Amino acid sequence: MLTKIRAALPNAVCLVVDDDSPDGTAEIARRYAEESGASDSVLVKIRKDERGLGGAIRAAMQTAIDGKYDLFCNMDADLSHDPTDLPRLVSTCLKENADVVVGSRYIEGGAIVGWPWRRKVMSGLINGFTRKMLRLPVRDASGSYRCYRVGCLAGLDPPRNPSDGYAFIQEVLLRLHRDGAKCVEVPITFTERVHGTSKLNFREAIRSSLTVFRLLAAR
Incomplete structure (x- = not known):
């Protein structure tokens, strides 16, 4: 990788x-x-x-903020996200003056390869529920392949009760959207990992759903 x-x-x-x-x-x-x-x-x-995934991403973001980097790209470490897509995310961020570019499985040209139907259903339900309830401006609200402008991340107020699990992926997108960030999507193909197992299970799905309600209540 x-x-x-x-x-x-x-x-x-x-x-x-x-x-x-x-x-x-x-x-x-x-x-x-x-x-x-x-x-x-x-x-x-x-x-x-x-x-937790959320805490790990926050730690990486803080490193980018402290280091005064321009852009921060986040991706899974099991090659489910193809690194050759990185230049497209970065160039889209620069050309379209975007604040966050989402590598999307759910727009035209995007795809998921190798998932069993149950995993696809779970991911689709979580994504659709989150996107509609929080009124997020992207089709793929639960994917973690993204490119952010570090300045926008630095401008966010620290969350009171940050999510440590997968829900942080939706939480940070919501907070950026509320701050007026410009969100853009580019299509990617997500490929199931060859080794290891995903930590996204039914319990994590429930936790993510409950976090959506918490975020709604905090509006």
């Missing part, structure tokens, strides 16, 4: 956020950085005693 990202965006800095996983992810990333001579452009951040 790191090799593909660096080939797609040679000038980018890659940040791997690891929740102190016992599978050796952090060490593999560090070894890659050393052996490829990329210690300055491949960074590893380990979160101790913390778990």
Whole structure:
């Protein structure tokens, strides 16, 4: 994944956020950085005693804000998101003066490959429910392949009760939209991972739905 990202965006800095996983992810990333001579452009951040996709993305965003970067791209680390799509997200953000560009599975040209029908139904229901209830201006409100302007992220007020799970993906989009951010979508093909298992399950789906109601109540 790191090799593909660096080939797609040679000038980018890659940040791997690891929740102190016992599978050796952090060490593999560090070894890659050393052996490829990329210690300055491949960074590893380990979160101790913390778990959750939302918290990991927030930590990465804060690193981008503190480092005064221009753009922040977020993607899954299992190659479900194709790194060769990164230049399209970045160029769209720049050309259309967008504040957030969403890699979308649910617009024309987008697709999902390799998911069982139950997973597709669950994702579609969560996405549709969230998008309509929160009136978000995109078709894919639950996908995490995105490019943000760091200045817009820095301008957001800190959330009182931030989501640590998948719901953060919808939460940050809602907060940006409420601040008047320009949101654009580009089609991507999401491909099911070859190894490992997804953490999106029925319990996480319920948590995400409850978070939608919390966000509605906070309006």
